[in-house]
Amino acid sequence: SVNHTHTTGLQRRISTGPITLPTNTAQYNHTVTSGVKKIELLLNNVSSSSNTNTQVRLGDAGNAMHTGGYQYASGFHRTGTSSREATVTNFTDGFKSYGLDAASYNLFGNYKLWNPGGNVWLAEHIIWGDDASNHTFYGNGYQITDSALTTLIFRVIGGNFDEGSITIIETLGDD
Numbered sequence: 821s822v823n824h825t826h827t828t829g830l831q832r833r834i835s836t837g838p839i840t841l842p843t844n845t846a847q848y849n850h851t852v853t854s855g856v857k858k859i860e861l862l863l864n865n866v867s868s869s870s871n872t873n874t875q876v877r878l879g880d881a882g883n884a885m886h887t888g889g890y891q892y893a894s895g896f897h898r899t900g901t902s903s904r905e906a907t908v909t910n911f912t913d914g915f916k917s918y919g920l921d922a923a924s925y926n927l928f929g930n931y932k933l934w935n936p937g938g939n940v941w942l943a944e945h946i947i948w949g950d951d952a953s954n955h956t957f958y959g960n961g962y963q964i965t966d967s968a969l970t971t972l973i974f975r976v977i978g979g980n981f982d983e984g985s986i987t988i989i990e991t992l993g994d995d
Contacts, residue, residue, distance in 0.1 A: 837987030838864060847975035850988055854968070858991035861931040861974060863947065863984065870979030871922055875914040876931050878941060878963055879971030890914055892943065892961030911961075915943045916977070918957045925951040926984065931974075939965040 834853055841848055852859065861876065879885040895908035896918050907918075915931065929947030936942060944960040974986060 831991055831993040834990045834992070835987065836990075837862070838985035839987070840985050841866065841981040841983070843982055844980050846978075846980050847973050848981075848986065850972045850974070852969050852972055853990050853992060855992045856969065856990045857935045857993065859933040859972060860987075860989040861972075862987040862989070863927050863929050863931075864986070866927040866984030866986070867923070867925065867982050868976040868979045869923055869982045872976045872978040873916050873918055874927065874947075875916040875973075875975050875977055876933070876943065876945075877914045877973045877975070878965055878969055879973070880939070880965040881967040881970050884966060885971065885973065886963060886965060887914070888912055890961060890963045892916060892959055892963075894918060894945075894957075894959030896955050896957045898955045911959075915945065915959065915961065915963070917945050917947055917959055922951060923979070923982070925949045929957070933972075935969070939967060939969070941965065941969065 839848065877885055877887065890912050892911045892915050893908050894911055894916050927947050927949050929945065931943065931945040934942045940962060942962050945958065947957040949955055949957065
């Protein structure tokens, strides 16, 4: 992977990637830079070996991975006349996206996280799946960690990654 650092005024950006996702495993762990205020995950051709969803989870300085307490609404829009034109589900176990409804799907899009202050993390995602050309997958919400953020996990809920990469961009300081 390639790391780039850019500093202007009171902010510093660190770009890591593209990072090839590890095949035959269900998650990628990222160590978060101390003082980060914004994190972007850019998904490129991400695929799983099964019908699954993607998810971001947060870990804090106490080495606790938060598996609950998220307030996140995730859904999708698609054309057609079915009851699934605008489906939304609340998730409490992570920042979860619809999108990998079959092993043949590949995802392109992003997750964005912001720290407005304290241990509050706001999140949103927008993703397009290449095997669902009339779908838009989206979500937003928040999580409050117990202490400073130290770890971010990008994972698939079922199956394993079978291809794709992510680029992670961290912004520190005022943005």
